[in-house]
Amino acid sequence: MMETKMRESLQGSMKNIVPNLELVFKVCYLVHLLMAFNAYFAGERIMNVTLVLTLFFGGLMGIMRLIRIKDYIIFPNVLWLIAFIGSYAVTALVNIRYGLFESAQYFVWLLFQFGLLYTFDWKRDRDEVRREFHIMAYVLIAILTIYNIIGFVMLMQNQGFWHEAADGQIHRIGMAEWGRLHGLHADPNYGAVTSAVGLLLALYLIMCSKKIWIKVVLAITILFQYLFVVFSVSRSGLIAAICGTAAFVGLYYLKKAKKHAIIISVIAVVVVAGALFGGSKVLIGSYNTYMEYRAEEPGDDITTKEPTISREGDMEATGGDISNRRFSIWKSAVEIFISSPITGVGFRNIIPYAKDQLPSTYILKVNNQYGDFDAMHNVIMDTLASQGIIGIVILGGFIVCTIVFLIRNFNTIREEHWVVDSVLFCCCLTIGVSSMFVSQILYVNNPNTYLFWALLGYLIYSMKRDGERINRKTRKTGEVSK
Known part of the structure; x- marks a missing residue:
């Protein structure tokens, strides 16, 4: 009897502590990733601080969830993700001769993404969850806006330079001479997708806010998110x-x-x-005209009269390949899959495996004269090469079951939750569409992967809560009619 009371008391205390811990963990993890994909901070020693904080709070949160695992294991489709983690572990062990340390590192992040971001205790208070989501959204928007304002200033000054981090990584900051804006983003494609999500979340928060000054500030952030999407000339980002x-x-x-x-x-x-696509063309054309005008001004240090923002350089470098090498990279993914169809080779082992088993495949530097491509720029191709048939079947099962869940619960969404559920779905759609052209959602620990699993978790939680409410009403009605 005493043991039961102590256990119930402990679980009650956990329920009070966990929400605050979840918020701290999710903010730390998000800030860590936003800094890790900042060209100035990536590879610097300060990243060790954010990493330690993320691992510490994530570890605590993981322990607390294990104590109350019954509350989480029933979350929709979580068994598919457990199976995917199991498949990942098997693949890592089967291909251990090509490396294990990096696979083990990402195994931890996979647990965080599936177990701590996506999975929810669906009985949590809705207002509490909404508050957590709003704080996370404001943190993302604030940091992104700072990045993109600095990038826009560098764009207007036509400034850019290379930065070498403490660990030897070299990143482009600001404008690139080949015709696109990098700003502070280590990868402009990832930065464009993150900015697109930030734009959507800011639009949603404008609808929620009652204060005019907050609406105005959020509208300004939307402008700078859109400007980065446009001037990064990221086709995947713009489409998404x-x-x-x-x-x-x-x-x-x-x-x-x-x-x-x-x-x-x-x-x-x-x-x-039409407005977003047409606006991108107008902005790029106007900027190029402005830079040509500046080049004609006496004493100006800008001398080129060619359009500054353009992807023509990429087309020339790839011999007119509209996919920017992706078709060739995807062919390599299929070749790797054919050579190891059951378990795949492991995402972190793609290059070592290719050098050993497929020395003539395109992704190796010796065959493309550009560099080793260690990612397939498509989440399906990444999974196919990394975890083979087993991984792709599990991923397919998760996708199908998630779609079925969304369709089944579509009509149960309460009117007051329609806007928040819509923005959560559309943010996931944005990242999902872009994952057909860049590697994210799986295997890459970046802000977009974080956002996909966190926002999908919020969406499933919200729709399940509304669905359970309808089911309870139906059961009560049935009992009364009897």
Whole structure:
């Protein structure tokens, strides 16, 4: 009896501590990744501080979740993710001769992403979860806006330079001479996708906020997120931003329009998509015209009269390959899959394996004269090469079951939760679309992977809560009718 009371008391204390710990962990993890993919901070010693904090709070949170594992194991589709982790571990052991340390490192991040970001105690208070989500969104938007304002200033000054970190990594900061804005983002493609998500979250927070000054500040952040998407000339980022933003506006009018909702929703999607795409062309053209004008000014140190923002250099370097080498990289992924179809070779072992077993494949530097490509720029191809048939079947099962869950619970969404559920879905859509062109969601521990699993977790939690509410009402109605 005494043991039971002590156990119940301990679990009650955990329920009070866990929400605050989750918030601290999620903010630390997000800040760590945003700094890790900042060209100035990446590879610097300060990253050890954010890493230790993330691992410490993540470890504590993991222990607390294990104590109450029954509350988490029932979260929708979590068994598919457990199976994926198991498949990852088997692949790492099967290919241990190609390396184990890096695979073990990412194993920890995989546990964090699946077990701490995606998985929820669905009985948590909704207002508490909403507060956590809003804080995370504001942190993301604030840091992104600082990055992108600095990048925009460098763009207007046509400034850029190389930065070598303490660990020897070299990153481009600001403008690149080959015609795209990097700003402070270590990879402009990743930065563009993160900015697209930041844009969506800021748009959502404008709808939620009642204070005019907050709405104005958020509107300014939207401008700078969009400007980075445009001037980074990231095609994957722009496509993802258009898909996510247009879908969000379409879903908003689908619910809010009182008459002809579907027609108004479709029109809104077309208008927003056209405005975002057309706006990118106008902005780039205007900037290039401005830089040509500056080049003609006497005493100005800008001498080029060629368009500054352009992807023509990439097309020339790849011999007119519209995929920017992706088709050749995907071919290598298929070759690796064919050579090891059951378990794959492990994401961290792709290059060592290719050198040993497929010396003529494209992803090796000796065959492409550019560099070793250790990622396949597509989440499906990454999984195919990394975990073979087993991994791709598990991933497919998770995707199908998640889609079925969303469809099944679509009509249970309460009107007051429609906007938040819509933005969560559209943020995941944005990252999902871009994952067809860049490596994220799996195997790469970057801000977009974090955001995908965290926001998908919030979405599933919210829809499950509404679904359970409808089920309870149905059961009560059935009992009364009897």
